[in-house]
Amino acid sequence: MSGAIGVFDSGLGGLTVLKSLMSALPNEDFVYLGDTARLPYGAKSPQTIQLYLKQNIEFLKNYNVKAIVVACNSASSVLKQESFTELPVWGVIEPGAMAALRATKNKKVAVIGTRATISQASYVEALQRLDKNIEVFQQACPLFVPIVEEGLYDDPLTNLIVYRYLNPLRTVDVDTLILGCTHYPLLKTPIKKVLPFVELIDSSKVIAEQLKAHFPQTEMEHTQKVEILCTDNTAQFQAMVNLVIGGDNFMAIQKVDI
Protein backbone atom coordinates (compact mmCIF):
# COMPACT_ATOMS: atom_id res chain seq x y z
CA MET A 1 0.00 0.00 0.00
CA SER A 2 1.40 3.34 -0.99
CA GLY A 3 -0.13 6.70 -1.68
CA ALA A 4 -3.31 8.32 -0.43
CA ILE A 5 -6.77 8.29 -1.96
CA GLY A 6 -7.68 11.61 -3.55
CA VAL A 7 -11.22 12.93 -3.11
CA PHE A 8 -12.42 15.82 -5.20
CA ASP A 9 -15.56 17.93 -4.92
CA SER A 10 -16.64 21.30 -6.26
CA GLY A 11 -16.74 22.56 -2.71
CA LEU A 12 -17.89 21.45 0.69
CA GLY A 13 -20.62 18.89 -0.08
CA GLY A 14 -18.02 16.21 -0.71
CA LEU A 15 -16.83 16.45 2.91
CA THR A 16 -19.66 14.02 3.81
CA VAL A 17 -18.19 11.58 1.27
CA LEU A 18 -14.71 12.05 2.73
CA LYS A 19 -16.08 11.37 6.22
CA SER A 20 -17.74 8.12 5.06
CA LEU A 21 -14.51 7.03 3.33
CA MET A 22 -12.41 7.82 6.43
CA SER A 23 -14.65 5.58 8.55
CA ALA A 24 -14.96 2.76 6.01
CA LEU A 25 -11.23 2.70 5.13
CA PRO A 26 -9.33 3.34 8.37
CA ASN A 27 -6.03 2.07 6.89
CA GLU A 28 -6.04 4.66 4.12
CA ASP A 29 -4.78 8.22 3.97
CA PHE A 30 -6.75 10.88 2.11
CA VAL A 31 -6.17 14.12 0.21
CA TYR A 32 -9.35 16.15 -0.22
CA LEU A 33 -9.57 18.94 -2.79
CA GLY A 34 -12.53 21.34 -2.64
CA ASP A 35 -12.69 23.69 -5.64
CA THR A 36 -14.32 26.36 -3.49
CA ALA A 37 -13.16 29.27 -5.70
CA ARG A 38 -15.15 28.00 -8.69
CA LEU A 39 -18.16 26.39 -6.99
CA PRO A 40 -20.96 25.67 -7.67
CA TYR A 41 -20.57 23.40 -10.70
CA GLY A 42 -24.28 22.59 -11.02
CA ALA A 43 -25.18 25.52 -13.27
CA LYS A 44 -22.10 25.42 -15.53
CA SER A 45 -21.88 23.95 -19.04
CA PRO A 46 -20.63 20.35 -19.52
CA GLN A 47 -17.53 21.71 -21.34
CA THR A 48 -16.51 23.92 -18.44
CA ILE A 49 -17.17 21.22 -15.82
CA GLN A 50 -15.09 18.78 -17.87
CA LEU A 51 -12.20 21.26 -18.04
CA TYR A 52 -12.26 21.88 -14.29
CA LEU A 53 -12.55 18.15 -13.57
CA LYS A 54 -9.46 17.46 -15.66
CA GLN A 55 -7.47 20.28 -14.03
CA ASN A 56 -8.41 19.03 -10.57
CA ILE A 57 -7.47 15.41 -11.30
CA GLU A 58 -4.14 16.50 -12.79
CA PHE A 59 -3.55 18.63 -9.69
CA LEU A 60 -4.29 15.76 -7.30
CA LYS A 61 -1.74 13.58 -9.13
CA ASN A 62 0.99 15.82 -7.64
CA TYR A 63 0.03 14.43 -4.24
CA ASN A 64 1.05 10.87 -5.12
CA VAL A 65 -2.51 9.54 -4.98
CA LYS A 66 -3.21 5.92 -5.96
CA ALA A 67 -6.89 6.49 -6.83
CA ILE A 68 -9.32 9.39 -7.07
CA VAL A 69 -12.96 9.62 -6.03
CA VAL A 70 -15.03 12.31 -7.76
CA ALA A 71 -17.57 13.05 -5.03
CA CYS A 72 -19.34 15.79 -6.98
CA ASN A 73 -22.31 14.47 -8.97
CA SER A 74 -22.18 17.29 -11.55
CA ALA A 75 -18.52 16.44 -12.25
CA SER A 76 -19.17 12.67 -12.12
CA SER A 77 -21.87 13.09 -14.75
CA VAL A 78 -19.31 14.32 -17.33
CA LEU A 79 -16.50 11.99 -16.18
CA LYS A 80 -15.01 9.78 -18.89
CA GLN A 81 -13.08 7.20 -16.90
CA GLU A 82 -11.18 6.02 -19.97
CA SER A 83 -9.49 9.45 -20.22
CA PHE A 84 -7.51 8.67 -17.08
CA THR A 85 -5.33 5.62 -17.66
CA GLU A 86 -2.62 6.17 -15.05
CA LEU A 87 -4.80 5.61 -12.02
CA PRO A 88 -8.41 4.65 -11.25
CA VAL A 89 -10.89 7.54 -11.11
CA TRP A 90 -14.32 6.71 -9.69
CA GLY A 91 -17.43 8.81 -9.95
CA VAL A 92 -20.61 8.46 -7.90
CA ILE A 93 -23.09 7.82 -10.74
CA GLU A 94 -22.60 4.08 -11.29
CA PRO A 95 -22.46 3.13 -7.58
CA GLY A 96 -25.58 5.24 -6.94
CA ALA A 97 -27.41 3.60 -9.84
CA MET A 98 -26.46 0.10 -8.62
CA ALA A 99 -27.66 0.84 -5.10
CA ALA A 100 -30.97 2.15 -6.45
CA LEU A 101 -31.47 -1.02 -8.50
CA ARG A 102 -30.87 -3.15 -5.41
CA ALA A 103 -33.39 -1.07 -3.46
CA THR A 104 -36.30 -0.72 -5.89
CA LYS A 105 -39.13 -3.24 -5.88
CA ASN A 106 -41.51 -1.66 -8.41
CA LYS A 107 -38.67 -0.66 -10.78
CA LYS A 108 -39.61 3.01 -10.63
CA VAL A 109 -36.69 5.18 -9.57
CA ALA A 110 -36.42 8.96 -9.31
CA VAL A 111 -33.24 11.03 -9.50
CA ILE A 112 -32.83 14.56 -8.14
CA GLY A 113 -29.77 16.72 -8.83
CA THR A 114 -28.39 20.01 -10.10
CA ARG A 115 -29.30 21.29 -13.54
CA ALA A 116 -25.95 20.01 -14.89
CA THR A 117 -26.44 16.47 -13.52
CA ILE A 118 -30.04 16.22 -14.69
CA SER A 119 -29.36 17.59 -18.18
CA GLN A 120 -26.54 15.06 -18.67
CA ALA A 121 -29.07 12.29 -17.74
CA SER A 122 -26.14 10.15 -16.65
CA TYR A 123 -28.11 8.38 -13.90
CA VAL A 124 -30.83 7.52 -16.45
CA GLU A 125 -28.20 6.12 -18.79
CA ALA A 126 -26.52 4.06 -16.03
CA LEU A 127 -29.82 2.73 -14.62
CA GLN A 128 -31.16 1.69 -18.02
CA ARG A 129 -27.85 0.16 -19.08
CA LEU A 130 -27.88 -2.01 -15.94
CA ASP A 131 -31.60 -2.88 -16.19
CA LYS A 132 -33.50 -2.03 -19.35
CA ASN A 133 -36.89 -2.45 -17.64
CA ILE A 134 -36.29 0.34 -15.18
CA GLU A 135 -38.46 3.45 -15.35
CA VAL A 136 -36.64 6.66 -14.38
CA PHE A 137 -38.01 10.08 -13.43
CA GLN A 138 -35.73 13.11 -13.12
CA GLN A 139 -36.11 16.42 -11.32
CA ALA A 140 -33.57 19.26 -11.14
CA CYS A 141 -33.67 21.06 -7.77
CA PRO A 142 -31.49 24.17 -8.27
CA LEU A 143 -32.48 25.82 -4.97
CA PHE A 144 -31.44 22.87 -2.77
CA VAL A 145 -27.72 23.74 -2.78
CA PRO A 146 -28.26 27.40 -1.77
CA ILE A 147 -30.66 26.48 1.07
CA VAL A 148 -28.22 23.87 2.39
CA GLU A 149 -25.36 26.37 2.16
CA GLU A 150 -27.51 28.78 4.20
CA GLY A 151 -27.88 26.08 6.86
CA LEU A 152 -31.69 25.98 6.50
CA TYR A 153 -31.96 22.21 7.01
CA ASP A 154 -35.04 22.46 9.17
CA ASP A 155 -37.08 25.50 8.25
CA PRO A 156 -40.60 26.19 6.95
CA LEU A 157 -39.06 27.78 3.84
CA THR A 158 -37.13 24.60 3.13
CA ASN A 159 -40.26 22.49 3.51
CA LEU A 160 -42.02 24.65 0.91
CA ILE A 161 -39.11 24.49 -1.55
CA VAL A 162 -38.75 20.72 -1.13
CA TYR A 163 -42.51 20.28 -1.62
CA ARG A 164 -42.41 22.41 -4.78
CA TYR A 165 -39.75 20.24 -6.42
CA LEU A 166 -40.77 16.80 -5.16
CA ASN A 167 -44.57 16.89 -5.21
CA PRO A 168 -44.68 15.86 -8.91
CA LEU A 169 -42.83 12.65 -7.95
CA ARG A 170 -45.72 11.62 -5.63
CA THR A 171 -47.99 11.04 -8.61
CA VAL A 172 -45.64 8.66 -10.46
CA ASP A 173 -45.34 6.10 -7.64
CA VAL A 174 -41.52 5.80 -7.38
CA ASP A 175 -40.24 3.69 -4.47
CA THR A 176 -36.58 4.81 -4.61
CA LEU A 177 -34.98 8.26 -4.86
CA ILE A 178 -31.32 8.88 -5.70
CA LEU A 179 -30.00 11.96 -3.87
CA GLY A 180 -27.85 13.01 -6.83
CA CYS A 181 -25.88 15.79 -5.13
CA THR A 182 -23.60 15.70 -2.10
CA HIS A 183 -25.62 18.49 -0.46
CA TYR A 184 -28.94 16.65 -0.54
CA PRO A 185 -28.43 14.15 2.33
CA LEU A 186 -28.68 17.19 4.63
CA LEU A 187 -32.29 17.58 3.44
CA LYS A 188 -33.36 14.01 4.25
CA THR A 189 -35.83 15.15 6.92
CA PRO A 190 -37.86 17.55 4.73
CA ILE A 191 -37.62 15.11 1.78
CA LYS A 192 -39.08 12.35 3.98
CA LYS A 193 -42.02 14.63 4.79
CA VAL A 194 -42.96 14.85 1.08
CA LEU A 195 -42.03 11.25 0.12
CA PRO A 196 -42.41 9.26 3.37
CA PHE A 197 -42.44 5.78 1.80
CA VAL A 198 -39.58 6.23 -0.65
CA GLU A 199 -36.11 4.80 -0.01
CA LEU A 200 -33.37 7.44 -0.22
CA ILE A 201 -30.04 6.52 -1.85
CA ASP A 202 -27.10 8.45 -0.41
CA SER A 203 -24.08 8.18 -2.71
CA SER A 204 -21.57 8.96 0.06
CA LYS A 205 -22.43 5.66 1.74
CA VAL A 206 -22.46 3.64 -1.48
CA ILE A 207 -19.08 4.85 -2.76
CA ALA A 208 -17.47 3.99 0.59
CA GLU A 209 -18.72 0.38 0.30
CA GLN A 210 -17.40 0.15 -3.24
CA LEU A 211 -13.93 1.38 -2.29
CA LYS A 212 -13.75 -1.03 0.62
CA ALA A 213 -14.02 -3.88 -1.90
CA HIS A 214 -11.04 -2.46 -3.81
CA PHE A 215 -8.91 -1.71 -0.78
CA PRO A 216 -9.43 -4.43 1.84
CA GLN A 217 -8.71 -3.08 5.31
CA THR A 218 -6.38 -5.04 7.58
CA GLU A 219 -6.60 -4.71 11.32
CA MET A 220 -3.15 -3.27 11.81
CA GLU A 221 -2.73 0.02 13.62
CA HIS A 222 -2.63 3.01 11.33
CA THR A 223 -2.72 6.71 12.11
CA GLN A 224 -4.86 8.07 9.31
CA LYS A 225 -3.42 11.15 7.59
CA VAL A 226 -5.96 13.49 6.01
CA GLU A 227 -4.94 16.56 4.04
CA ILE A 228 -7.56 19.15 3.11
CA LEU A 229 -6.94 21.50 0.19
CA CYS A 230 -9.22 24.19 -1.24
CA THR A 231 -9.00 26.86 -3.91
CA ASP A 232 -10.65 29.54 -1.73
CA ASN A 233 -10.35 29.31 2.03
CA THR A 234 -13.61 30.88 3.21
CA ALA A 235 -14.91 30.97 6.78
CA GLN A 236 -17.86 28.85 5.60
CA PHE A 237 -15.54 26.10 4.31
CA GLN A 238 -13.52 26.09 7.53
CA ALA A 239 -16.69 25.84 9.63
CA MET A 240 -17.98 22.96 7.48
CA VAL A 241 -14.66 21.07 7.75
CA ASN A 242 -14.74 21.37 11.53
CA LEU A 243 -18.39 20.32 11.66
CA VAL A 244 -18.19 17.33 9.29
CA ILE A 245 -14.63 16.05 9.74
CA GLY A 246 -13.90 17.24 13.29
CA GLY A 247 -11.12 19.57 14.33
CA ASP A 248 -8.52 16.97 15.34
CA ASN A 249 -8.85 14.61 12.39
CA PHE A 250 -6.98 16.46 9.69
CA MET A 251 -3.94 18.62 9.05
CA ALA A 252 -4.41 22.38 8.57
CA ILE A 253 -6.57 23.46 5.62
CA GLN A 254 -4.30 24.57 2.80
CA LYS A 255 -5.24 27.02 0.06
CA VAL A 256 -3.97 26.01 -3.38
CA ASP A 257 -4.10 27.65 -6.81
CA ILE A 258 -5.25 25.63 -9.80
Add this chain to the structure above:
Amino acid sequence: MSGAIGVFDSGLGGLTVLKSLMSALPNEDFVYLGDTARLPYGAKSPQTIQLYLKQNIEFLKNYNVKAIVVACNSASSVLKQESFTELPVWGVIEPGAMAALRATKNKKVAVIGTRATISQASYVEALQRLDKNIEVFQQACPLFVPIVEEGLYDDPLTNLIVYRYLNPLRTVDVDTLILGCTHYPLLKTPIKKVLPFVELIDSSKVIAEQLKAHFPQTEMEHTQKVEILCTDNTAQFQAMVNLVIGGDNFMAIQKVDI
Protein backbone atom coordinates in the same frame (compact mmCIF):
# COMPACT_ATOMS: atom_id res chain seq x y z
CA MET B 1 -13.52 59.49 -29.04
CA SER B 2 -11.81 56.17 -29.43
CA GLY B 3 -12.27 52.81 -27.83
CA ALA B 4 -15.28 51.16 -26.27
CA ILE B 5 -16.40 51.18 -22.64
CA GLY B 6 -15.77 47.85 -20.91
CA VAL B 7 -18.42 46.52 -18.54
CA PHE B 8 -17.60 43.63 -16.26
CA ASP B 9 -19.87 41.48 -14.09
CA SER B 10 -19.53 38.11 -12.40
CA GLY B 11 -22.27 36.83 -14.66
CA LEU B 12 -25.60 37.93 -16.03
CA GLY B 13 -26.82 40.45 -13.45
CA GLY B 14 -24.68 43.16 -15.01
CA LEU B 15 -26.62 42.92 -18.26
CA THR B 16 -29.17 45.32 -16.73
CA VAL B 17 -26.32 47.78 -16.15
CA LEU B 18 -25.13 47.33 -19.75
CA LYS B 19 -28.66 47.98 -21.00
CA SER B 20 -28.90 51.23 -18.99
CA LEU B 21 -25.50 52.34 -20.28
CA MET B 22 -26.44 51.56 -23.89
CA SER B 23 -29.54 53.78 -23.61
CA ALA B 24 -27.85 56.60 -21.70
CA LEU B 25 -24.74 56.69 -23.93
CA PRO B 26 -25.92 56.05 -27.50
CA ASN B 27 -22.64 57.36 -29.00
CA GLU B 28 -20.54 54.78 -27.17
CA ASP B 29 -19.57 51.22 -28.05
CA PHE B 30 -19.44 48.57 -25.33
CA VAL B 31 -17.60 45.35 -24.54
CA TYR B 32 -19.35 43.29 -21.85
CA LEU B 33 -17.53 40.52 -19.99
CA GLY B 34 -19.57 38.10 -17.86
CA ASP B 35 -17.39 35.77 -15.79
CA THR B 36 -20.05 33.07 -15.98
CA ALA B 37 -17.61 30.18 -15.40
CA ARG B 38 -16.66 31.45 -11.96
CA LEU B 39 -19.92 33.02 -10.79
CA PRO B 40 -21.25 33.74 -8.21
CA TYR B 41 -18.73 36.02 -6.52
CA GLY B 42 -20.95 36.81 -3.52
CA ALA B 43 -19.79 33.88 -1.37
CA LYS B 44 -16.08 34.03 -2.21
CA SER B 45 -13.30 35.50 -0.06
CA PRO B 46 -12.15 39.12 -0.68
CA GLN B 47 -8.74 37.80 -1.83
CA THR B 48 -10.24 35.58 -4.52
CA ILE B 49 -12.67 38.26 -5.72
CA GLN B 50 -9.77 40.74 -5.94
CA LEU B 51 -7.72 38.27 -8.01
CA TYR B 52 -10.62 37.62 -10.43
CA LEU B 53 -11.36 41.35 -10.68
CA LYS B 54 -7.75 42.07 -11.63
CA GLN B 55 -7.66 39.25 -14.21
CA ASN B 56 -10.91 40.47 -15.78
CA ILE B 57 -9.76 44.11 -15.98
CA GLU B 58 -6.44 43.03 -17.54
CA PHE B 59 -8.37 40.91 -20.03
CA LEU B 60 -10.68 43.77 -21.03
CA LYS B 61 -7.65 45.97 -21.75
CA ASN B 62 -6.97 43.73 -24.78
CA TYR B 63 -10.19 45.09 -26.28
CA ASN B 64 -8.87 48.67 -26.47
CA VAL B 65 -11.31 49.98 -23.87
CA LYS B 66 -11.07 53.60 -22.70
CA ALA B 67 -12.82 53.00 -19.36
CA ILE B 68 -14.22 50.09 -17.37
CA VAL B 69 -17.38 49.83 -15.30
CA VAL B 70 -17.42 47.14 -12.62
CA ALA B 71 -21.14 46.36 -12.48
CA CYS B 72 -20.80 43.61 -9.88
CA ASN B 73 -21.26 44.93 -6.33
CA SER B 74 -19.20 42.13 -4.73
CA ALA B 75 -16.28 43.01 -7.03
CA SER B 76 -16.84 46.77 -6.63
CA SER B 77 -16.62 46.34 -2.86
CA VAL B 78 -12.99 45.15 -3.11
CA LEU B 79 -12.03 47.50 -5.98
CA LYS B 80 -9.03 49.73 -5.31
CA GLN B 81 -9.28 52.31 -8.09
CA GLU B 82 -5.72 53.53 -7.50
CA SER B 83 -4.41 50.11 -8.61
CA PHE B 84 -5.49 50.88 -12.17
CA THR B 85 -3.64 53.93 -13.41
CA GLU B 86 -3.82 53.41 -17.19
CA LEU B 87 -7.54 53.92 -17.52
CA PRO B 88 -10.49 54.86 -15.31
CA VAL B 89 -12.21 51.95 -13.54
CA TRP B 90 -15.54 52.74 -11.89
CA GLY B 91 -17.38 50.63 -9.37
CA VAL B 92 -21.01 50.95 -8.31
CA ILE B 93 -20.52 51.59 -4.58
CA GLU B 94 -19.79 55.33 -4.59
CA PRO B 95 -22.53 56.26 -7.12
CA GLY B 96 -25.03 54.12 -5.18
CA ALA B 97 -24.07 55.75 -1.89
CA MET B 98 -24.38 59.26 -3.42
CA ALA B 99 -27.82 58.51 -4.81
CA ALA B 100 -28.96 57.18 -1.42
CA LEU B 101 -27.77 60.36 0.30
CA ARG B 102 -29.72 62.47 -2.21
CA ALA B 103 -32.85 60.35 -1.56
CA THR B 104 -32.90 60.01 2.23
CA LYS B 105 -34.78 62.49 4.35
CA ASN B 106 -34.43 60.93 7.81
CA LYS B 107 -30.77 59.96 7.22
CA LYS B 108 -31.46 56.28 7.84
CA VAL B 109 -30.33 54.12 4.94
CA ALA B 110 -30.32 50.33 4.54
CA VAL B 111 -28.07 48.30 2.26
CA ILE B 112 -28.80 44.76 1.07
CA GLY B 113 -26.25 42.62 -0.80
CA THR B 114 -24.36 39.36 -1.01
CA ARG B 115 -22.35 38.07 1.94
CA ALA B 116 -19.15 39.40 0.28
CA THR B 117 -20.52 42.92 -0.24
CA ILE B 118 -22.01 43.16 3.26
CA SER B 119 -18.92 41.81 5.03
CA GLN B 120 -16.74 44.37 3.23
CA ALA B 121 -19.12 47.10 4.51
CA SER B 122 -18.02 49.27 1.61
CA TYR B 123 -21.41 51.02 1.29
CA VAL B 124 -21.28 51.85 5.02
CA GLU B 125 -17.80 53.30 4.57
CA ALA B 126 -18.80 55.35 1.51
CA LEU B 127 -22.03 56.65 3.06
CA GLN B 128 -20.36 57.70 6.32
CA ARG B 129 -17.41 59.27 4.51
CA LEU B 130 -19.82 61.41 2.49
CA ASP B 131 -22.07 62.26 5.45
CA LYS B 132 -20.92 61.43 8.97
CA ASN B 133 -24.44 61.80 10.38
CA ILE B 134 -25.89 59.00 8.31
CA GLU B 135 -27.16 55.88 10.06
CA VAL B 136 -26.66 52.67 8.04
CA PHE B 137 -28.25 49.23 8.44
CA GLN B 138 -26.97 46.23 6.51
CA GLN B 139 -28.55 42.89 5.63
CA ALA B 140 -26.98 40.07 3.59
CA CYS B 141 -29.58 38.25 1.43
CA PRO B 142 -27.74 35.16 0.11
CA LEU B 143 -30.87 33.48 -1.31
CA PHE B 144 -31.87 36.43 -3.52
CA VAL B 145 -29.40 35.59 -6.33
CA PRO B 146 -30.50 31.92 -6.59
CA ILE B 147 -34.21 32.79 -6.64
CA VAL B 148 -33.65 35.42 -9.34
CA GLU B 149 -31.57 32.96 -11.37
CA GLU B 150 -34.51 30.52 -11.08
CA GLY B 151 -36.77 33.20 -12.54
CA LEU B 152 -39.00 33.28 -9.43
CA TYR B 153 -39.59 37.04 -9.56
CA ASP B 154 -43.24 36.77 -8.64
CA ASP B 155 -43.85 33.71 -6.52
CA PRO B 156 -45.19 32.99 -3.00
CA LEU B 157 -41.82 31.43 -2.12
CA THR B 158 -40.04 34.63 -3.11
CA ASN B 159 -42.40 36.73 -0.99
CA LEU B 160 -41.58 34.56 2.03
CA ILE B 161 -37.81 34.74 1.46
CA VAL B 162 -37.92 38.53 0.92
CA TYR B 163 -40.03 38.94 4.07
CA ARG B 164 -37.56 36.82 6.07
CA TYR B 165 -34.59 39.02 5.15
CA LEU B 166 -36.24 42.44 5.10
CA ASN B 167 -38.70 42.33 7.98
CA PRO B 168 -36.00 43.38 10.51
CA LEU B 169 -35.53 46.59 8.49
CA ARG B 170 -39.17 47.59 9.15
CA THR B 171 -38.42 48.18 12.82
CA VAL B 172 -35.50 50.59 12.26
CA ASP B 173 -37.45 53.13 10.18
CA VAL B 174 -35.16 53.47 7.14
CA ASP B 175 -36.53 55.57 4.26
CA THR B 176 -34.00 54.47 1.60
CA LEU B 177 -32.75 51.03 0.54
CA ILE B 178 -29.70 50.44 -1.67
CA LEU B 179 -30.19 47.36 -3.87
CA GLY B 180 -26.53 46.35 -3.57
CA CYS B 181 -26.49 43.58 -6.17
CA THR B 182 -27.28 43.65 -9.88
CA HIS B 183 -29.83 40.85 -9.44
CA TYR B 184 -31.96 42.66 -6.89
CA PRO B 185 -33.81 45.16 -9.13
CA LEU B 186 -35.69 42.10 -10.45
CA LEU B 187 -37.16 41.68 -6.94
CA LYS B 188 -38.50 45.24 -6.68
CA THR B 189 -42.14 44.08 -6.56
CA PRO B 190 -41.79 41.67 -3.59
CA ILE B 191 -39.42 44.13 -1.83
CA LYS B 192 -42.06 46.87 -2.18
CA LYS B 193 -44.58 44.56 -0.48
CA VAL B 194 -42.40 44.37 2.66
CA LEU B 195 -41.09 47.96 2.58
CA PRO B 196 -43.81 49.93 0.76
CA PHE B 197 -42.69 53.43 1.80
CA VAL B 198 -38.96 53.02 1.25
CA GLU B 199 -37.17 54.46 -1.79
CA LEU B 200 -35.19 51.83 -3.71
CA ILE B 201 -31.79 52.80 -5.17
CA ASP B 202 -30.92 50.88 -8.33
CA SER B 203 -27.20 51.18 -9.10
CA SER B 204 -27.64 50.39 -12.81
CA LYS B 205 -29.52 53.69 -13.26
CA VAL B 206 -27.11 55.70 -11.11
CA ILE B 207 -23.92 54.56 -12.82
CA ALA B 208 -25.40 55.40 -16.23
CA GLU B 209 -26.03 58.97 -15.09
CA GLN B 210 -22.48 59.26 -13.77
CA LEU B 211 -20.91 58.03 -17.00
CA LYS B 212 -23.01 60.45 -19.04
CA ALA B 213 -21.32 63.29 -17.17
CA HIS B 214 -17.90 61.90 -18.18
CA PHE B 215 -18.78 61.15 -21.79
CA PRO B 216 -21.11 63.88 -23.10
CA GLN B 217 -23.26 62.49 -25.91
CA THR B 218 -23.45 64.44 -29.14
CA GLU B 219 -26.43 64.13 -31.44
CA MET B 220 -24.51 62.70 -34.39
CA GLU B 221 -25.56 59.40 -35.94
CA HIS B 222 -23.75 56.41 -34.49
CA THR B 223 -24.37 52.71 -34.92
CA GLN B 224 -23.67 51.35 -31.47
CA LYS B 225 -21.39 48.29 -31.45
CA VAL B 226 -21.85 45.94 -28.49
CA GLU B 227 -19.66 42.88 -27.98
CA ILE B 228 -20.66 40.29 -25.38
CA LEU B 229 -18.03 37.96 -23.95
CA CYS B 230 -18.44 35.27 -21.30
CA THR B 231 -16.23 32.62 -19.71
CA ASP B 232 -18.94 29.91 -19.91
CA ASN B 233 -21.59 30.12 -22.61
CA THR B 234 -24.60 28.52 -20.93
CA ALA B 235 -28.15 28.40 -22.28
CA GLN B 236 -29.22 30.49 -19.29
CA PHE B 237 -26.75 33.26 -20.18
CA GLN B 238 -27.86 33.28 -23.82
CA ALA B 239 -31.51 33.50 -22.78
CA MET B 240 -30.77 36.37 -20.41
CA VAL B 241 -28.81 38.29 -23.09
CA ASN B 242 -31.72 37.95 -25.50
CA LEU B 243 -34.21 38.98 -22.83
CA VAL B 244 -32.32 41.99 -21.43
CA ILE B 245 -30.34 43.30 -24.42
CA GLY B 246 -32.52 42.08 -27.29
CA GLY B 247 -31.44 39.76 -30.07
CA ASP B 248 -30.55 42.38 -32.68
CA ASN B 249 -28.56 44.76 -30.51
CA PHE B 250 -25.27 42.93 -30.14
CA MET B 251 -22.78 40.81 -32.02
CA ALA B 252 -22.69 37.05 -31.37
CA ILE B 253 -21.87 35.97 -27.81
CA GLN B 254 -18.25 34.90 -27.66
CA LYS B 255 -16.79 32.45 -25.15
CA VAL B 256 -13.36 33.49 -23.85
CA ASP B 257 -10.83 31.87 -21.52
CA ILE B 258 -9.34 33.91 -18.67
